[in-house]
Amino acid sequence: AQSVTQLGSHVSVSEGALVLLRCNYSSSVPPYLFWYVQYPNQGLQLLLKYTTGATLVKGINGFEAEFKKSETSFHLTKPSAHMSDAAEYFCAVSDLSGGGADGLTFGKGTHLIIQP
Amino acid sequence: DAGVIQSPRHEVTEMGQEVTLRCKPISGHDYLFWYRQTMMRGLELLIYFNNNVPIDDSGMPEDRFSAKMPNASFSTLKIQPSEPRDSAVYFCASSYLETQYFGPGTRLTVL
Numbered sequence: 138a139q140s141v142t143q144l145g146s147h148v149s150v151s152e153g154a155l156v157l158l159r160c161n162y163s164s165s166v167p168p169y170l171f172w173y174v175q176y177p178n179q180g181l182q183l184l185l186k187y188t189t190g191a192t193l194v195k196g197i198n199g200f201e202a203e204f205k206k207s208e209t210s211f212h213l214t215k216p217s218a219h220m221s222d223a224a225e226y227f228c229a230v231s232d233l234s235g236g237g238a239d240g241l242t243f244g245k246g247t248h249l250i251i252q253p
Numbered sequence: 254d255a256g257v258i259q260s261p262r263h264e265v266t267e268m269g270q271e272v273t274l275r276c277k278p279i280s281g282h283d284y285l286f287w288y289r290q291t292m293m294r295g296l297e298l299l300i301y302f303n304n305n306v307p308i309d310d311s312g313m314p315e316d317r318f319s320a321k322m323p324n325a326s327f328s329t330l331k332i333q334p335s336e337p338r339d340s341a342v343y344f345c346a347s348s349y350l351e352t353q354y355f356g357p358g359t360r361l362t363v364l
Contacts, residue, residue, distance in 0.1 A: 168349050180257075180344060180355040188351055227296065231351065238287060240298035240309060241353060 138163045139230050143244035153253045156200075156215040158247050160228030163209060169210040171229040171241065172202055178212065187211065198222070223251045257356035259345050265362045271333040274359045277326055278347030286346040286353060287320055287330050296344075302328065335363045 144159040162168055169188050173181040185196025192204040198221075202213045211228060225248050229241040258277040266272055278285045286301040300310040305322045313320070317336070324340040332339055340363050345355040 171352075173355075176330075180357045181346075183352060183354070219337060240301050240312070241288075242298070243296040245295045 139168070139232060139242045141228050141230050141242055141244035143180045143228050143247050145247055146245065147248045147250060149250040149252060150218050153217050156213070156218045156222065156249065158213040158226050158228075158249065159210055160202075160213065160244060162211060162228070164230055164232060165205045166232055169231045170202075170204060171231070172196065172200070172213050173227045173229060174212075175225040175227065175246075177224075184213070184226075194223055194232055218249075220250050220251050220253065225249075236237075257347055257354055259343055259356040260269055260345075261359060262357065263320050263360050263362075265364065266335055269334045269363050270363075271331065272335045272339075272361060272363075274330040274343050274345075274361070276328045276330070276345030276356060278345070279349075279354055280326070282347035282349045282354075283325075284348045284353075285322060285328050286348070287328070288344040288346065288355075290342040290344060290358070291340075299330070319359070332361075335361075339363050339364045 140163045142161045172184040173184045174184050175181050184200050185194050187194050187204045195201045200215045204211050225246045227246045228244040231239045231241050260275045283304050287299040288296050290296045298346045300320045302322045320330045342358045342360050344355050344358045346355045
């Protein structure tokens with residue numbers, strides 16, 4: 138069974154500061170990893186994903202994440218926070234070893250607060 | 254493309270009533286997923302389909318819940334009878350390969 142742990146249900150940073158949202162996963166097979174963002178009263182939007190290949194992946198809005206197998210982590214970062222980054226962020230894992238798609242297992246989410 | 258379309262966006266009903274949520278996936282996507290989001294349990298996978306066939310319904314909470322996909326462009330999630338604990342936001346997502354695209358969700362309130 139897969140699981141995802143997001144450390145910190147709320148993270149507060151100042152505008153212009155580094156954003157770091159933590160995600161650790163457990164999976165019995167090489168995972169596919171995702172970060173989604175959810176703005177109030179909206180659906181989830183894909184920020185970035187790791188499937189295979191380069192472990193540092195870049196996404197939309199200046200976000201990036203690094204897959205570290207030895208640490209079973211996939212932390213999300215952004216060098217400089219913007220007020221528009223305030224939202225809920227979800228890390229998710231999928232087991233696609235059997236081919237095709239599979240349901241996502243989500244973390245509990247991290248609410249990112251940007252202080253002016 | 255219009256993205257994943259869900260209807261209604263909001264539904265308020267009384268306990269015991271039947272509720273039907275609808276989803277139109279992105280054209281060309283062969284997987285369709287139903288998720289539920291609550292404060293207590295977060296985002297949970299309920300069921301998913303591949304080429305209109307249910308693949309995994311182990312997340313469906315109980316027999317009151319049922320889902321169908323009669324064709325590649327339409328799916329329904331039905332709750333009968335509804336209960337207050339079913340109040341949640343229900344998301345539909347579709348995918349081709351590994352990336353899932355989510356609809357805006359249906360906010361269900363059962364009184």
